Amino acid sequence: MVLKLYAGARVSGGSAVVALVLALKKIPYEYILVDMANKENKSAEHLKRHPYGQIPVLDDDGFILYETRAICKYLENKFPGQGMRLAPAMTDVKGQALFDQAASVEVADFYRPMLKVVQEVVFNKMMGRPTNQANLDDGLKDFGSKLDVYEQLLAKQKYTAGNELSLVDLYHLTYAPSLEPAGVNILQSESRPNVKRWWNELIGLPAWVQLKGEGYKHVAGLAAGTTTGV
Template sequence: MVLKLYGTSEAGSGTSIVALVLAEKQIPFEHIAVDLGAQEQKTPEFLAMHPFGQVPVIDDDGFILYESRAICRYLAEKYADQGTQLLPKTLEGRALVEQAASVELANFNPVLVRAGKEVFRQRRRNVPDRTLIAEVMAGLEAKLDVYEVILGKHNFLAGDEFTLADLFHLSYVVWIELSGIDVMTSRGPNVKRWWTELVSRPEWVKMVAEGIKGTVN
């Protein structure tokens, strides 16, 4: 049975980082759009898959998994020898990926989620709190100055190769950039180089342009 990905249809969401792993790994999948506005994620059927009532969720031949980063790790491990290599083979290499992924989850993601929600309000024709967005983004600048140092030592966050730790950073930034706020390229040259490379990955460019599309639907 083909893998099912339940989630939103736009690049920038947690669903889209899972969709990017699926694309990078060349894993066929069906995308099942969940209408968050209609609260489809809170129906009893959906809650049976994801007790917190959120997306993304995958159904891999009856194996149900939620939390975008857990799903990405699962897919990268299961399809280790297929498509783009997203995890190093050595213990130390994996540990460095986990280090960078923990930094993303602790420092980067919370800031982006707060600002991203505000931007999303704007897209739903509510008035976004621009002061809040500016405050939140200022918090991110200090973190990006540390990224600048890290990325001065190697090409990507966990070494010289692109890994899941880099890919995880792609959620939410797109939404903020769509509102005209330059998040990633106005700091140092190393962050700019790294970011430009991430957002130029062909599968990501395609998803931003076309939305999330399954390969069998």
Template sequence: MTVKLYGFPFSTCTRRVALILKEKNVPFEVISVDLSKGEQKAADFVAKQPFGQVPYIVEEDGFALFESRAIGRYIATKYAAQGEKILPDPSDLKATALFEQAASIETSNFDPFASSVAYEKVIKVRYGGETDVKLVESHLNTLNAKLDAYEVILSKTKYLAGNSVTLADLFHLPYGTMLGTIGIDLLTAENRPNVARWWKDISSRPSWQAVKDRA
């Protein structure tokens, strides 16, 4: 079964989904949606993704799903028996709770700040806007403090949810990588050796190397 991934090849959320599909060895085809032309606002696109955002997937039976993290959970659960194990067994309540804790860390303590910096320094400029330098500085100060907490967690376990990699770790890759490409080295800083060790580990995974430049 080939999954159709509707998205913009250079979008972070599209690459997040492509990453999980690669991890689980699920064949997929990227159907390019050109954000610069507003194709994500077309009627046929909004019929599947009412917010007019990328990405969404469609399976061969017609099942459609949007929101990159929801898609990641679905793919990792449906194809649990193949590829890399990136979700705990749902019967293990404690491991599942730790995974959900780690997933919440990414959505609450990393993504809002990393994505905002990326928007201000890359996406906004690309579309003719001007970077709000003070806002970037504020977000980076907050993210820097958040990563101190990451250092505490990662000094005790190899990954955010324990000693096995999960979706919660992998979900960091698109925006974390973008920070590095614009010269922000918070994830590789020497004063947080466990964060740097963790980041080197997850960012060197073959699945990410295969999709990081485009899905």
């Protein structure tokens, strides 16, 4: 049975990251639209899949899984030899420990401060609310201080969990790509050349560019091998 990915119409958030992993690992899947605008995510049917009424959700022949990072790790563990390897082998104890360390850092020291900024410059605008400048300034200061540490780490290694691209790097692609279109270029600052180099590589991944440009349906076909370009 082909995997089913329940996601919204917009290529963003965790759904986009899961779709990217599916494409990089060349895993066939069916894209099923959850109409967020009409609150389909809060329907009784969807709440059976995700008790919090969110996306993404993965259905693997009746095995239902939600939460982006859990889905991505599941895909890597189930298909370790397919497409691109995106995590250390389970037998690599130290590699797994460094992967888990980097994954924890991504949540605590990137995602959370980044989301404060996205809330002000992206989400508030989408909801028709004004930007709270004090909150934005505080968010930029906090996020910038975390990126200063990223700069030090990425000066010593190519990616966040070592010298190989991994799921942890891809986790950073939830909402951070929306910052530059909103006029916040903190991830491409010349003052942090290693962060800039790393970030430009992530957003320049061919599979990511195609996903953003052509949507989930295209990448579902890409994963299944009906198109090329990953």
